[in-house]
Amino acid sequence: MSLSLIAQSIGESATLKLNEIASILRAKGDPVIHLGGGEPKGKAPMDAILAASAMLNSGEVRYTPPDGTPALKKAIIRYTDEFYGWRPAPENVMASGGAKQAIMSALHAIINPQEEVIYPAPYWVSYPEMVKLVGGVPVPVHPEDGGFIPRIQDIEQVTGSYTRAVIINSPNNPSGAVYPAEFIADVVDFCERRSLWLIMDDIYHRLIFDGREPVNCYQFTKDRSNNSKLIIINGVSKQYAMTGFRIGWAVGNTKVIEAMTNIQGHETSGPSALLQHAAVGAINGIQSIVKNMRLTLENNRNILMEQLRSFDGVIIDEPGGTFYSFPDFSHYNKDSVALSKFLLEKVQVVTVPGIEFGMEGHLRISYCGSIKDITEGIERMKWALDPNSPNELYIGERKLVRDWT
Numbered sequence: 001m002s003l004s005l006i007a008q009s010i011g012e013s014a015t016l017k018l019n020e021i022a023s024i025l026r027a028k029g030d031p032v033i034h035l036g037g038g039e040p041k042g043k044a045p046m047d048a049i050l051a052a053s054a055m056l057n058s059g060e061v062r063y064t065p066p067d068g069t070p071a072l073k074k075a076i077i078r079y080t081d082e083f084y085g086w087r088p089a090p091e092n093v094m095a096s097g098g099a100k101q102a103i104m105s106a107l108h109a110i111i112n113p114q115e116e117v118i119y120p121a122p123y124w125v126s127y128p129e130m131v132k133l134v135g136g137v138p139v140p141v142h143p144e145d146g147g148f149i150p151r152i153q154d155i156e157q158v159t160g161s162y163t164r165a166v167i168i169n170s171p172n173n174p175s176g177a178v179y180p181a182e183f184i185a186d187v188v189d190f191c192e193r194r195s196l197w198l199i200m201d202d203i204y205h206r207l208i209f210d211g212r213e214p215v216n217c218y219q220f221t222k223d224r225s226n227n228s229k230l231i232i233i234n235g236v237s238k239q240y241a242m243t244g245f246r247i248g249w250a251v252g253n254t255k256v257i258e259a260m261t262n263i264q265g266h267e268t269s270g271p272s273a274l275l276q277h278a279a280v281g282a283i284n285g286i287q288s289i290v291k292n293m294r295l296t297l298e299n300n301r302n303i304l305m306e307q308l309r310s311f312d313g314v315i316i317d318e319p320g321g322t323f324y325s326f327p328d329f330s331h332y333n334k335d336s337v338a339l340s341k342f343l344l345e346k347v348q349v350v351t352v353p354g355i356e357f358g359m360e361g362h363l364r365i366s367y368c369g370s371i372k373d374i375t376e377g378i379e380r381m382k383w384a385l386d387p388n389s390p391n392e393l394y395i396g397e398r399k400l401v402r403d404w405t
């Protein structure tokens with residue numbers, strides 16, 4: 001079959017694949033614990049449900065403008081004003097089918113074939129494939145100290161004549177690291193000086209712990225004109241537990257938003273009218289849901305960290321936000337795919353191999369599920385990995401016996 005070169009270069013989403021494996025095993029009755037998930041377990045806000053139900057009941061669910069409904073754009077404008085201290089015009093805003101589509105449309109609008117897009121490792125699994133989808137060249141950059149916090153020098157070193165854009169995701173999926181304000185200031189300044197596009201993927205910006213405040217990249221911009229190459233990405237998926245609603249957005253200069261809107265208009269038209277309505281409900285509704293989720297996640301993180309500290313061979317870098325952690329398990333196995341497979345086969349715990357995020361030896365462990373799942377999942381992992389564990393482990397009625405050393 002003659003598939004396109006681009007199609008042949010795109011791999012399956014490792015995280016979506018794991019979701020599928022977990023549900024197949026569960027459907028078979030296996031006691032799987034999914035610590036690889038990428039969505040909060042809470043319910044969507046009532047304000048979102050009521051808004052969507054009202055529209056559904058009206059029976060009038062039609063096309064919307066390709067850049068989103070005026071009501072959603074208004075809500076996004078208010079949101080941007082509140083969190084970034086800048087009130088964009090409607091022409092600066094495009095709503096899309098999830099933050100994923102907003103990033104894709106942005107890349108389509110700014111990247112020519114063979115141009116390079118830089119992003120720090122560890123990185124979200126989709127960035128390399130998204131860059132490849134638009135014919136660009138992904139350039140992951142590994143912080144020199146092997147940690148999770150990039151330095152501007154790391155980015156500077158890989159910047160060349162083909163570099164067109166930088167993507168920054170903080171708080172970061174998979175590490176949970178919150179990049180320091182100094183780094184954000186540096187990267188904004190660097191991209192302005194070198195005339196590079198800067199895509200700030202802020203999808204987790206309100207899910208941060210320990211009393212921190214989200215870092216607002218706008219405060220560091222010198223160029224506030226319509227030539228600014230800063231594009232902010234956000235959405236309702238994570239902060240409002242609305243992953244299945246598929247609403248995200250981009251805020252940028254009017255020319256890039258117009259180009260993105262033209263692209264989106266031909267690819268998908270505007271996002272679902274119903275779900276945009278739900279997003280308006282969430283953004284304009286009671287915000288305590290975000291705070292409650294944040295507190296729950298922070299508590300989950302603390303429990304997970306305490307458990308991970310009891311492993312002899314795990315190196316932890318405590319996450320400052322998101323619902324992911326990215327411990328180093330290389331003491332047990334340097335091959336993260338093999339380790340993740342081993343944990344699934346032996347104790348039915350799903351984790352995501354670090355290599356998918358550009359860092360071998362690590363596993364991404366999520367703490368967006370229940371405390372029971374977190375504690376039981378980690379106990380099972382410890383049993384499987386610690387050579388001093390007892391020979392048997394009970395999962396409900398099921399007895400597991402170690403047949404490995």
Ligand SMILES: Cc1ncc(COP(=O)(O)O)c(C=O)c1O
Nearest residue numbers: 098099100124173203235237248
């Ligand atoms: C860093 C990052 N950006 C963007 C997205 C996509 O968000 P959405 O579900 O709104 O498309 C995700 C989802 O996992 C993510 O982790």
